[in-house]
Amino acid sequence: MSAGDLRRLLRDKRIVVLCGAGGVGKTTTAAALGVAAARAGRRVLVLTIDPARRLAETMGLQESGPEPTSIPSERLFADGPWGTGLLDVWMLDPRAIFERMVHQLAPTPEAARAIVDHRLYRFLSELVAGVQEYAAAEALDAFLTDGRYELILLDTPPSRHALDFLDAPGRLARFLDERIVSLFGPEKRARGGRLWHGAQAVVDRVLAGIFGAGFTQEMRGFIGAFGGLFSGMRLHTERLHQRLASPDAAFLLVTSPEPASLREATWFRETLAARGLPFAGYVLNRSWAHDDVLAAPEALLEHTGGDRHAEQAVAALSRLASVEQARAQAHRDVLDRLTRHLPSGTLAVAAPDAGAELEEFSGLVRLGDALAAG
Template identity: 50%
Template sequence: MATFIDPLVRTKKVIVCCGAGGVGKTTTAAAIGVASAAAGRRVLVLTIDPARRLAEAMGIPEAAREPTAVPRARLDALDVPPEGELSAWMLAPEVVFESMVRKLAKDEAHAKEVFANRLYQHLSKIVAGMQEYTAAEALHALSTDGRYDLVVLDTPPSRNALAFLEAPRKLAMFLDERVIGVFLPHKSAFMRAASDLIEKVFTRAFGAGFFDDLQSFLGVFSGMFGGMRAHADAVRSLLLSQDAAFLLVTSPEPAALAEAAFFQSKIRELGLPFAGYVLNRSWAYTRGFVGPETIELPEGAGDTERLALRKLGQLADTERWRAQRDRDLLAKLRMQTESGAAIATPHLGGAVEDLAGLGALAKNLVQLDNR
C-alpha cells in the first residue's frame, strides 16, 4: 500500500525536512531523494552537514561549488530508471552569496566591486548563521533553473531551522529601501542630520571607519536590493504554495517528539504546507515477528533448555512492549495531522551510511509493509 509520501515524491517541487538533531533527518531527506529518482524524476538533495560516510556514499565532495550527480552505475543498482537523476550538494553559503551577486550585478565590473568591498569579504566568511539565510537563496536558484524536478532540503538541526523558515520574510523586511536609505548619503538636510546621528552611534559602538565601510557596502549593493527582495518574495511564495511540502522527522525519544510538536505549531503559524510526520528508527512494524511461544521443545528437554526458552519469552515481551509503544506514538502523531499523515520507518540496526541502505529506506517511505 502506498504511503502519503509516495505522491509527494512524484509531484512536489520542494520537500523540506525539519526536526531535531540526531533523528535521522539528513538520511530521510536523502532517502526521499532516492525514492523520487526511482519514480523517474530529476532530484537534488540540498543538505547542511551530512555524515561523512553518507556524503561519500552519495558522492558529495567537500567544499563543492555546485551539486554533484550520483554516478549512473550507483543509480542502476537502486533500480532507478534512465530518466531518473539524483544529485546532492552540501550547502556552501559563500558560494551561494557569490552566485547571487553575479546574477544580480549590472555587469562583471559591478560584481567585482562588490567582491572587493571589505565588509562583503567579512560577511561572506561568516558561515555560522548564514546557512539558514543562504538556504532560502539556494532554494530559489536551484528550484527555478530548470535542472531539477524536485529539491529536497535538509534543514539545520533543532530550532535553528526556524531562521530558514522565516528568512524570506526577514530578508524582505531588511531590504526595504526606506530602512536601507537611512544609511546612504543624502542631499536632504533632514536625512543628512539623521545619517550623521546614526554615524555617531555606529562609530561609538564599532569604531571609526565602520560607518564608511557600511555606506560603501550598501552603495555597491543598492542596485541589487530589488532583485534580492524579489528572490525572497519568490521563495516565500514557493514555500507557501502547493508545490511545497514540509515533513517533520522525529524519533520515539521524548525530546525529539517535543521538538516535533514545537515545529508543527510553528509551521502552522507561518502558514506553510505541513504534509505529515516520519517516525524514524521505529519498532512500530513487527514485520513477521514470531514469538518463542511457538517453539516446541523436544521430548526429554532439560531444565537448561526450558530456562533458555523462558528467557527468550522475556526478551520477546520487551520487543512487544517496544512495538506497542511505537504504534501508540504513531497513532498519536496521526491524530495531530488533519489527514492522519504519519508513517514509521523501521529501525535498520544502525545509521544508514550507504546507497543500499538509502534504497531500503526509500522503499519503506513510499510503500507500507505493515505486518
C-alpha cells in the same frame, strides 16, 4: 495512512521540506526519500545543511562542493535495470551561494566583482545574522527557477530555528534597507533634507572616531554598493514564500518516538499552520512500529530435545522478545496518536532505524523502499 500517500507526495510535489528536532534521522530520511523518488523516475535534488560523516561517505558527497554531487546510475539502480531517474545531492555552502546571489543581482559583472573582491565582503558574509539561512532560501529559489530538477528535498537545520530560512531573506533585506544604507552611502542625498543630512554627519563623526576616516570611507563605499541589491532580494523572498505556500510544496515532520522529539513535532506543526504552509504529515523514524508481528521464541522449545541449557537460552530469548514486543506496541501507539487527528490527505508513516545498513548505499535504497511502502 496508505503507502500510496507518500508515493504520491514524491511523485507530484516539486518541493518537500523536512523539519524536526536534532538526532531524529532527518537528513537520512531526506536522502532515503530522494533515492526512492529518483528510482521511481524523477530528477531529484537533496539539499542538506550538514550531513553526518557516515551518510556523506555513503552518498559520495563532497563537502562544500561548488555544484551538486551526482549519484552514479550504477549505484542508484544496482539491484535492477537502470531507470530514467536522476539523484543529485548538495551540501549547502553559504559563501558560494551568497556570492552567486551577488552576481545575479548586481547590475553589471564589474559591480558584482567590486563587491565580492572588497575586503569587507568576507566580514559581511560571515557576521550578518541570517546569512546562512538566507543561503538555504537562495539556493532553493535558484534551483526551482532553473527547472533542472523535478523534485527538491530540503533538509533544514536540526532545531526550532529550522524555519528561519523563510524569514532570513527579509531580515537581510531589512538590514540593507535603503533608509539605513543611505546613512552609509558614498554620497549624501540631494533631497534628504537638513535632518537627514545631519544624521549622516553624526554617523560620519562616530565612525571616523572609532575606525578612522579612511576605513569609514571604505565602509561607506562598500555598503552603498551592496545596498543596491536589496530590492532584488525582496523579490526573491516574496517568490519563495509563494512557492512554499503553493500546492507544489509539502512540509514533512520527522520525529522519533521519544517524548521530546514528539513535542518538537507538535510545535513545528502548529508553526506551519500559523504560517499557512502545507503540512504533509509525519515520518516516525527509528521506530519499531513497522514490525506488526514478532516471532515468539517459545516456538524453538520443540527443537531443544529436552536439553536444559537450550531451554534456558530459549527462556532468555523469550524475556528479551517480550521487551521488544512491548517497545513495538508502544511505538505503534505513538503512530496511532499521530494519525488520529490528521487532516484528510496527510500521512503518518513509520521508518525503521537503518543503523549500520547506512554503511552502504544499498541501505539507503532499502530505507527508501520501506518509507515508500508505508
